[in-house]
Amino acid sequence: xxxxxxxxRITKFTDVWDAQRLLVEHLNPIKDYEVVPVFQAFGRVxxxxxxxxxxxxPHNASHMDGYAVNSSLLQNASPSNPVKLRTxxxxxxxxxxxxxxxxxxxxxxxxxxxxxEGCDAVVPQESVTLEGEYVVFTSPATPYQYVDxxxxxxxxxxxxxxxxxxxxxxxxxLAAALGFEKLKVVRRPRVGIVAxxxxxxxxxxxxxxxxxxxxxxxxxxRLVETAGGEPLFLGIVPDNxxxxxxxxxxxIQRLDILLSIAGSSVSEKDVSSILASExxxxxxxxxxxxxxxxxxxxxxxxxxIFLPGLIMSTLNVFMFLAYPVLRKMLHQEPRYYHHRxxxxxxxxxxxxxxxxxxxxxxxxxxxxxEGLRCYPVLxxxxxxxxxxxxxxxxxAPPGTSALKAGEKLWVNYPPxx
Amino acid sequence: xxxxxxxxRITKFTDVWDAQRLLVEHLNPIKDYEVVPVFQAFGRVxxxxxxxxxxxxPHNASHMDGYAVNSSLLQNASPSNPVKLRTxxxxxxxxxxxxxxxxxxxxxxxxxxxxxEGCDAVVPQESVTLEGEYVVFTSPATPYQYVDxxxxxxxxxxxxxxxxxxxxxxxxxLAAALGFEKLKVVRRPRVGIVAxxxxxxxxxxxxxxxxxxxxxxxxxxRLVETAGGEPLFLGIVPDNxxxxxxxxxxxIQRLDILLSIAGSSVSEKDVSSILASExxxxxxxxxxxxxxxxxxxxxxxxxxIFLPGLIMSTLNVFMFLAYPVLRKMLHQEPRYYHHRxxxxxxxxxxxxxxxxxxxxxxxxxxxxxEGLRCYPVLxxxxxxxxxxxxxxxxxAPPGTSALKAGEKLWVNYPPxx
Numbered sequence: 001x002x003x004x005x006x007x008x009r010i011t012k013f014t015d016v017w018d019a020q021r022l023l024v025e026h027l028n029p030i031k032d033y034e035v036v037p038v039f040q041a042f043g044r045v046x047x048x049x050x051x052x053x054x055x056x057x058p059h060n061a062s063h064m065d066g067y068a069v070n071s072s073l074l075q076n077a078s079p080s081n082p083v084k085l086r087t088x089x090x091x092x093x094x095x096x097x098x099x100x101x102x103x104x105x106x107x108x109x110x111x112x113x114x115x116x117e118g119c120d121a122v123v124p125q126e127s128v129t130l131e132g133e134y135v136v137f138t139s140p141a142t143p144y145q146y147v148d149x150x151x152x153x154x155x156x157x158x159x160x161x162x163x164x165x166x167x168x169x170x171x172x173x174l175a176a177a178l179g180f181e182k183l184k185v186v187r188r189p190r191v192g193i194v195a196x197x198x199x200x201x202x203x204x205x206x207x208x209x210x211x212x213x214x215x216x217x218x219x220x221x222r223l224v225e226t227a228g229g230e231p232l233f234l235g236i237v238p239d240n241x242x243x244x245x246x247x248x249x250x251x252i253q254r255l256d257i258l259l260s261i262a263g264s265s266v267s268e269k270d271v272s273s274i275l276a277s278e279x280x281x282x283x284x285x286x287x288x289x290x291x292x293x294x295x296x297x298x299x300x301x302x303x304x305i306f307l308p309g310l311i312m313s314t315l316n317v318f319m320f321l322a323y324p325v326l327r328k329m330l331h332q333e334p335r336y337y338h339h340r341x342x343x344x345x346x347x348x349x350x351x352x353x354x355x356x357x358x359x360x361x362x363x364x365x366x367x368x369x370e371g372l373r374c375y376p377v378l379x380x381x382x383x384x385x386x387x388x389x390x391x392x393x394x395x396a397p398p399g400t401s402a403l404k405a406g407e408k409l410w411v412n413y414p415p416x417x
Numbered sequence: 418x419x420x421x422x423x424x425x426r427i428t429k430f431t432d433v434w435d436a437q438r439l440l441v442e443h444l445n446p447i448k449d450y451e452v453v454p455v456f457q458a459f460g461r462v463x464x465x466x467x468x469x470x471x472x473x474x475p476h477n478a479s480h481m482d483g484y485a486v487n488s489s490l491l492q493n494a495s496p497s498n499p500v501k502l503r504t505x506x507x508x509x510x511x512x513x514x515x516x517x518x519x520x521x522x523x524x525x526x527x528x529x530x531x532x533x534e535g536c537d538a539v540v541p542q543e544s545v546t547l548e549g550e551y552v553v554f555t556s557p558a559t560p561y562q563y564v565d566x567x568x569x570x571x572x573x574x575x576x577x578x579x580x581x582x583x584x585x586x587x588x589x590x591l592a593a594a595l596g597f598e599k600l601k602v603v604r605r606p607r608v609g610i611v612a613x614x615x616x617x618x619x620x621x622x623x624x625x626x627x628x629x630x631x632x633x634x635x636x637x638x639r640l641v642e643t644a645g646g647e648p649l650f651l652g653i654v655p656d657n658x659x660x661x662x663x664x665x666x667x668x669i670q671r672l673d674i675l676l677s678i679a680g681s682s683v684s685e686k687d688v689s690s691i692l693a694s695e696x697x698x699x700x701x702x703x704x705x706x707x708x709x710x711x712x713x714x715x716x717x718x719x720x721x722i723f724l725p726g727l728i729m730s731t732l733n734v735f736m737f738l739a740y741p742v743l744r745k746m747l748h749q750e751p752r753y754y755h756h757r758x759x760x761x762x763x764x765x766x767x768x769x770x771x772x773x774x775x776x777x778x779x780x781x782x783x784x785x786x787e788g789l790r791c792y793p794v795l796x797x798x799x800x801x802x803x804x805x806x807x808x809x810x811x812x813a814p815p816g817t818s819a820l821k822a823g824e825k826l827w828v829n830y831p832p833x834x
Contacts, residue, residue: 009543039635056801063727063797065684092686094616094628110684111726112616112629112799125683126426153800160805168834169639170804173632177801181621199511199529204598211511212529215590218456222586266542267482267527269509309528310480311590341758342788371759371788371825380480382529383570384473384594387587388577408788417585 009266010285013292016320016358019283023296024324024334026281027303030256032187038176042169044185045228045330050161052178055151059114062091063146067128068101068109068119071141084134091116106135115147122146154178164331166228188230189256189329191322193217194247196263196272197309200236215384216261216314219417220307223318226415227326227338229257239269248275252299256329259322262309265293272306287398289354290381291316312381316360319393319414337392337412341365343372345394349403356398362390365411374411387417426683427702430709433737433775436700440713441741441751443698444720447673449604455593459586461602462645462747467578469595472568476531479508480563484545485518485526485536488558501551508533523552532564539563571595581748583645605647606673606746608739610634611664613680613689614726617653632801633678633731636834637724640735643832644743644755646674656686665692669716673746676739679726682710689723704815706771707798708733729798733777736810736831754809754829758782760789762811766820773815779807782828791828804834 033047062068068091077083085106089099093112101107101118109115109122121141129136154160154174161171167183175183194217201211214236221231234251237244244263252258263272264284273295276282282297294317296305305322307314324334343365351359363374377390392413396403403409450464479485485508494500502523506516510529518524518535526532526539538558546553571577571591578588584600592600611634618628631653638648651668654660661680669675680689681701690712693699699714701723711734713722722739724731741751760782768776780791794807809830813820820826 042639057799061799063799065682065687092616093614094618096627110686111682148797148799152797153802160802168805169636170801170834173636174801174805176621176630176635177632179621179625197510199509201511204593204596208596210513213593215593218593219586219590222459265482265528269527270482340784367757380565380569382474382478382480382565384587384591385570385577388585388591417587 010293013285013287013357014283016286016288016291019286019296020320020324020334020336022283023303023305023321024328026298027301027325027328029331030186030189030329033184034187035182035184038172038180038183041172041183041185042167043228044167044183045332046161046163046165046167047184047186048163049159050175050180050183052154052156052158052160054178055156056154056178057148057150057152059096060144060150061148062109062111062113062115062122063148064122064124065110066122066124066146067135068107068115069121069123069137069141070101070119071121071143071145073103074123074137074139074141077137077140079138083137084131085137087133087135089116120144120147186330188228189326190232190254191224191229191326192232192234192251192255192258193220193224193261194234194258195236195261196239196244197236198238198269200262202236216309216311219311219387220259220261220314220318222417223323223415224259224326227323228330229326237271239263239271241271241274244271244275248299248304252302255302257322257325258299258302258304259318260304260306261314262307264295264306264308276304276306286317286320287357288316288320289357289359291320291360292357294321296321310381311384312360312362312386315387315414316393319412323414338415340392340410340412341372342408343374343411344370345403345405345407345409346373346375348405349376349396351396351401355401358398359396359400360393361396362386362393363411364389365391372411374409427710430702430704430774431700433703433705433708436703436713437737437741437751437753439700440720440722440738441745443715444718444742444745446748447603447606447746450601451604452599452601455589455597455600458589458600458602459584460645461584461600462749463578463580463582463584464601464603465580466576467592467597467600469571469573469575469577471595472573473571473595474565474567474569476513477561477567478565479526479528479530479532479539480565481539481541482527483539483541483563484552485524485532486538486540486554486558487518487536488538488560488562490520491540491554491556491558494554494557496555500554501548502554504550504552506533537561537564603747605645606743607649607671608641608646608743609649609651609668609672609675610637610641610678611651611675612653612678613656613661614653615655615686619653633726633728636728636804637676637678637731637735639834640740640832641676641743644740645747646743654688656680656688658688658691661688661692665716665721669719672719674739674742675716675719675721676735677721677723678731679724681712681723681725693721693723703734703737704774705733705737706774706776708737708777709771709774711738713738727798728801729777729779729803732804732831733810736829740831755832757809757827757829758789759825760791760828761787762820762822762824762826763790763792765822766793766813768813768818772818775815776813776817777810778813779803779810780828781806782808789828791826
């Protein structure tokens, strides 16, 4: 009796860390940049180190509303020995004082205004009384009291932002305050997203009649975007080799990365993995659970990563393969999480299968008095409510058969989902 | 000798928590809603509980590529006792199978496809061999193996999202999969932002000639936006009561909140606080450092919060007063942080002044093997590099004179800066 094997099978699951390394090694950071108006640069990635051209503040400035003084004049001031100084002008923020303050003199000064020549300290207005044009001081002042020193905030020549930094609005505000009208940022990697499957539709009425709504493309696009990429929806292709190949040939030139969703398994309909396997360099099968049937290949120098279709596998392969690629392209350390926190596992988890795999468990994170606790959000890997109910994921390395309640683990966060 | 006091002073610093309570108590959550296409609802706030109309999956579905079987037929299957079943059809995802599987029969089934009538389990294709139209099984199957059970993910009638939830893309994908084409979300609170001061400009060339660039409005607008509000730039008003009053009268009707930046101190030029103090209910002066000269009042039922002009005070008063207001308006628990993590303080901090105040120290958070450590980012409250170099802030309650390295503290995060 001779049995025929009709189906392809994954004979070797590539170590997911090896796969990540192989993929990341084969590609280069984006070399193109854009010059954008500074207040539109937030969320973008710094292309080359930004060095401050100036001190901030550029001059000694007042920290309070009050009076600018030469502190040596007030050395012996006390209630029984009040010192009276004559007001010779007012210093406003945003205007360099055009007068000097001499012996027997003071100047009205407002918060943020530069100290006038002849002064080294500020006395808050609450501490003085007024007599006509004279100000009465009844206590000594120390040099530089209530003065924001020139350059305390930023010194000229200081590196403000390294290459690869994601600019916060607070960063671009700082750059603007230092005179940068524009900033040089890395061009966003263009990430094509295609969903594969005869069963898929973008049309709600077709979905009501039994087809499957193409939801995952939106989730993946959101991850791409918050990771710093530019998602490009390439729509849906049927389970058809020729159709997929045509899309690929039409699109790959304008893309930096191609991501497919579904069609990555071992059936006769899985065109993503079938197409990839026709290339010399390809990985199909990862020691990642959920996510076993993910993989990648290259078209020229363009990575094509095929994400499995069950949502938890989609997300895991995105985080372990696509996310490090995006980071490397954006001049950042390639890694599989956006940020992470330690949290105490609230419940035991037992792993009965996939002993030699990296097991990924999505968790909900809650506060307690000691810090953070995390609860596994269990379910099948097709569970669309899992990412909705989760905040991040923990991982159990190969060989782990259980995680115990009370263990303190890293919870890895994706970029905003 | 009679001394004249020219200046207003803050005679009483209102407890910042009392101020927060007073402010929040006086206002109501937004009553208006918008109905938006589901995939545009991410980032928006749920208006009323969203209840699932259906089970997900709606039928038992295959978790693998393989064969749908009635498990009772394979009870005694083994290599020495192979069971052969005839393939009577193929089940694809997105199509309800229109055939039944009877005695002696099986069906080809792909991942995500609904199980045909007569079957209760799936055997992965890797475990079988084929003989023409027959499939050979050499091991038993347990009922429901590799089956994603109807409703395991979501049950009909289950509440998916409570009012006040900020929708993630994973949430809207789930809602879409359940048939929601649109979602009802809370109208964004309209937040007017005005910067106050003769010294301010939005023009880089004027800034180069000594004026101060209006950077803070952008930072505040970003916080408003990531907190869920709609920021409206109202520009710059000079230090002039009439000008501010006119802006206020022109704008307040269309706003839910008015935020002013600067002009909140006690000098003759501080029109924000001068105007506010003309109302019956107002707070000027908070037990918050930096942030002492912040405060608020109401125009009709519209809160007008005046943020001080030094950036760290701007941010702190935003987080302690404006952020809880936005949260309450968005049907969320009012609080002064977006989220928080515990971190070990890396360096001693000594507080020499403002003993009775809530002291806010912004910190940089870094990973170590044990979890997270935080480093104080010190500097004057005018330091624009501080929020750039910080991730979040810790607070020291009134009476604290020092925080010691090694203490484990909550680090509070603002919404994305």
